[in-house]
Amino acid sequence: AQKITQTQPGMFVQEKEAVTLDCTYDTSDPSYGLFWYKQPSSGEMIFLIYQGSYDQQNATEGRYSLNFQKARKSANLVISASQLGDSAMYFCAMTRGQTGANNLFFGTGTRLTVIP
Amino acid sequence: EAGVTQFPSHSVIEKGQTVTLRCDPISGHDNLYWYRRVMGKEIKFLLHFVKESKQDESGMPNNRFLAERTGGTYSTLKVQPAELEDSGVYFCASSQGRVAGVKHNEQFFGPGTRLTVL
16 A cells, blocks of 8 residues: 655744655555645645656756655655745645546645745 | 636535536646545646546545536536545646656646545
8 A cells, every 4th residue: 555654743944944844655556656736725736846756856846846755655845945935834645656637645744934 | 827727725515515616727738637635635637637537536536526518728627426535635736748858747736726525
């Protein structure tokens, strides 16, 4: 079975600083996908970044990067140069396989607050 | 392009009543998913449609929940009769069918329906 663990219920970061949100996962499948979603107070879920289990390089999307450590089964999200608009809930998720046609398994989320 | 829409945004009902949630996916998306987040817990998968067929309904909690996707377009999720533990936010998401060369099929989420059962 797939399981995602996010151990940080809440995090604070100073504006313009970098922050790392932790995510560990558990699966026995060799092929899987890892995702991060952002949920601002308005409620919608916004896709941020994706990492496939066979990808050799860490994924990056603008100020977001995913620190993928396969042996440790971790997929931490790094946000560089935090902005006030980054304050939101952040969810780590995974799928079986990498086709993207399977359902997502989510963690409990981390609430990030950016301090001016 | 319109995103995933859900109706209603909020619903407050009494225990024992029936509620029907609706999801309109992005046009052309074959895959449609329902998820639920109960207060303070993780978002959990309920079921997955491919066009009008149920691909995976392993997450449906019990037979009080009925999902349909007639014609492979919009989907409804009916809860009958509702219980207190059904309260939460119900999310719908959609994604394209498998596309050659696409690394992964991103799931686009709707804003959710907040259901409160009193």
